[in-house]
Amino acid sequence: MPNIKPIHTDADYENALELMGELWDAEEGTEAHDQLELLGILVDKYEEQRFPIAAPDPVAAVLFYMEQNGIERAELGRVLGSRSRASEFINRKAGLSLRQIRILHANWNIPADILIQPVEQTG
Known part of the structure; x- marks a missing residue:
């Protein structure tokens, strides 16, 4: 052997x-x-x-979940509280609040450790 x-x-x-x-x-x-x-x-x-694997970006994780489950952006707006809030998040203008992280985790079962990662913000 x-x-x-x-x-x-x-x-x-x-x-x-x-x-x-x-x-x-x-x-x-x-x-x-x-x-x-x-x-x-x-x-x-x-x-x-x-070969460490970095945690996925929260925006990418949410968009992937939405694509895989046929969820429209309007639904993300309902989950996050408003369409403008969802737009800010998707366009990397703002991160998620703790409340929104909890809601996405509870409703869509996206791991909280992914959602809590900082969003690379633009503009």
Whole structure:
């Protein structure tokens, strides 16, 4: 069985991915499957550190949700309290208030940690 070790470099990472490919079809309950699981944990940890993913922009998240669910901008206006408030948000003129974050989270189930991110404001 291969020697599994921490992943510190891109070369270690590539080797771990290759070994995972070799172990991919290992049957559950076998030593090979245990090694595959350990490698998965190590690769995941390395990827989180090496290739961090920033939280999505709140405007982009809301627009994506609306597009995926067929929601018109007028509905966003109703949720946020007014069409002008929704327009300010969508056009990056203003961020969301805590009350609006709570409403969007409760009604549309958009994670609050995304909605609370600062909006890159224009003008």
